[in-house]
Amino acid sequence: MSVSAAFSSAGVSVAEKAVPGSDVTFDKVSVAYRGAVVLKPLTMAVAAGEILAMIGPSGSGKTTALRAVAGFVRPAAGRILIGGADVTNLPPYERGLAMVVQNYALFPHMRVSENVAFGLNARGAAKDLVARRTEESLRIVGMSKYSSRFPRELSGGQQQRVAIARALAVRPRVLLLDEPLSALDAQIRRSMVEEIARLHADLPELTILYVTHDQSEALTLADRIAILKDGQLSAIGRTGELYRRPPNRFAAEFLGRANLLPVTVERSAQDGGFVQARLGETKVVVAGGDHPAGAERLLCVRPQNLTLTGDAERSNRIEAVLREIHWQGELTHLVAQIGESTLRAVATRLPDPPARGDRLAFFFSPADANLIVEDPGV
């Protein structure tokens, strides 16, 4: 059942379902444990109603940043503002937030309905409101008929739905999701990602801070993505833009696969136009960017943006020798050698597959590539 349908069948008005989200601001927030800095001064803003995904490898500081918002770790410096108010020194129970965690953290001795009602009771809500919100929240996540069960009687996916219902029931100012789908198997995870996306479509005012190490979850759900590395913000931007035009090597490689080929800038962009660069003996043209002539850069192009057929007049054309070819049902992966670099391409249809050792021409549009600095420090 979709969220909209659930609301309709619950008889919930638009006003009731609206969740007043708040913006979150990290103002030079740093966190240290016993003198070791785990989050370097972080300045970042999350708009009300936005889903911001914080991604990064283990130890990147993403969970620490989330826990600082929750109030579980006290920043060594800086401020955290929610809805414009400084909450840095507020205890977690006064921040008006809710969180869903990887292991669900349902209270095992409470039935599903009691779990969902917990936050409302803790906040001193009236009995009729508790009953109504509990029912609504369970209906939103499609768990109404399981209200009298204990968590141990539910599957992992069902438990996570209950955890989400419990968080939604208190109408949080910001919903914190800490790797909420990591414990689920791949198929259920995909379905839960879609459910969370639908949930946010129906609750557009809900601000969500979503921590994950899974870039596909982030790409599916997030309005914006913040990539952290070694306790530092490496890149932040709108999801599509960050994916298409990553600002640095780490962002390019962490957010999906990317071909990064060394090039020399020949002519910088004129009036926001195209940059001309040289890749070996081949000239390539890519869109935009502030790159002076003579600078060494990396040409970043995603494997799926390389094709074996193209309009030679308008596309970039690079030649490489096919080293490997892997047919994987829907997709065919091609690995080719260009100079000392490896070039990866993905094709959806290959009626006449090439053979290893073939010299192939790969095409890509100038708009599907960008130049990045080799090592910007993060």
Next chain:
Amino acid sequence: MSDAVALAPRAASLNLGGWWIAPPLIVLALLFLYPLVLIAHAALVDDSGGLNFGAAWDVLNSRAFLNALLNTAEIALASTIGCVVLGLTLGLILAFAPFPGAPLVAQVIDTFIALPTFLVTLAFTFLYGSAGILNGALTSGLGLDHPPVDFLYSAWGVILAEVTVYTPFVLRPLLAAFSLVDHSQIEVACLLGARPLRIVRQVILPAALPAIVAGGSLCLLLTVNEFGIVLFIGAKGVITLPLLIYSKAIQESDYQGACAIAIVNVALSLALFSLYRFAARRLGG
């Protein structure tokens, strides 16, 4: 596959029939059942060898026995409640509000399990006795004629000593249970708006309930049967069942009466143990 299973040699096993149960039964009978039978025999069989409930009934109907039973129940219950409350408080602090040196404190408390019970009582005598440090300081400091603190030689002294000795028996299982509490449950509850007391009441205690019941039951069993502390303190008018048995057997040479009371004491212990097992089974899910 089925052929393979059919052809596989059967695992060798010792065919002892039912005789394997004999050795443990013999040990059980010699160490536990035989002494109990002897006690029951001494309580219910008179010198002529016939069953005689009269003597036992007289003892069990006496004021001394009823007082001892009441004292035993009161002291055991009060001590157990004290142990649970103190153990719970210490456990919550040590597990959820750790301070520098908390593990050391936990280990020091643990060592009380290894100490003989009279040692704590002896220490209490030095501390709170009529000639103890506290009374000495108060009488000299305030210029009093008599020591003002005299609780040690009452039921309260026994209860305080038992609480001191037996709290680790509650604390140890509680700390083990607390270590298994999922901290993310506490964090989620906190973020949902629950303050510390609600979290303790609704999240931590339900998770630790089996440990509380187990520790509390053990305390109740041990305090019902506590002998050394009561004897060592020698509180006036504080006679418990074990002390009454001792008094009947050793001081009055009334073995029949002592055995009759011992049967009640054993029955009480077994009933408490059954209750503990029942509660542990129910709470353990």
